[in-house]
Amino acid sequence: MINKLIESFKKEKLISIKDILLVILQFGLIILHFLSFKSTDIFSELIIENLFGLSLMISGLILIIISLNSLGQNISVLPKPRERSNLITRGIYSRIRHPMYLGLISISLGNLFFNGSFSKLTLTILLIIVILIKARYEEEYLIR
Numbered sequence: 001m002i003n004k005l006i007e008s009f010k011k012e013k014l015i016s017i018k019d020i021l022l023v024i025l026q027f028g029l030i031i032l033h034f035l036s037f038k039s040t041d042i043f044s045e046l047i048i049e050n051l052f053g054l055s056l057m058i059s060g061l062i063l064i065i066i067s068l069n070s071l072g073q074n075i076s077v078l079p080k081p082r083e084r085s086n087l088i089t090r091g092i093y094s095r096i097r098h099p100m101y102l103g104l105i106s107i108s109l110g111n112l113f114f115n116g117s118f119s120k121l122t123l124t125i126l127l128i129i130v131i132l133i134k135a136r137y138e139e140e141y142l143i144r
Contacts, residue, residue: 029130049113058110059110063099081138
């Protein structure tokens with residue numbers, strides 16, 4: 001499966017080691033985030049944290065769906081934009097610079113509040129760092 005993904009990127013001449021590494025780190029952290037870990041809970045069994053976490057996850061998912069709809073054919077998991085793609089400045093992108101990344105961070109924070117543990121906190125912090133690096137790298141491509 002990963003080989004097919006890499007081959008499709010090579011066909012579009014969009015592949016670089018840094019691009020692939022950022023994508024693997026991002027998706028790896030997302031997958032790890034939703035696995036169950038046996039660790040000490042940060043939050044007690046209060047319903048308010050669970051409701052807050054659930055609302056963050058739902059709003060993050062909605063934000064990602066709106067972002068995908070706005071991007072249309074311009075969508076790419078890589079930081080480097082597709083060839084012949086356009087910079088989207090309408091819809092949600094006219095109000096939020098990186099709505100899809102914000103959605104991922106919202107889901108990650110929501111999961112932290114919903115299933116709070118030190119491992120979830122660590123994964124959330126790492127995911128935020130990877131997304132910030134990827135966003136900055138993506139913006140470098142867009143400036144060129």
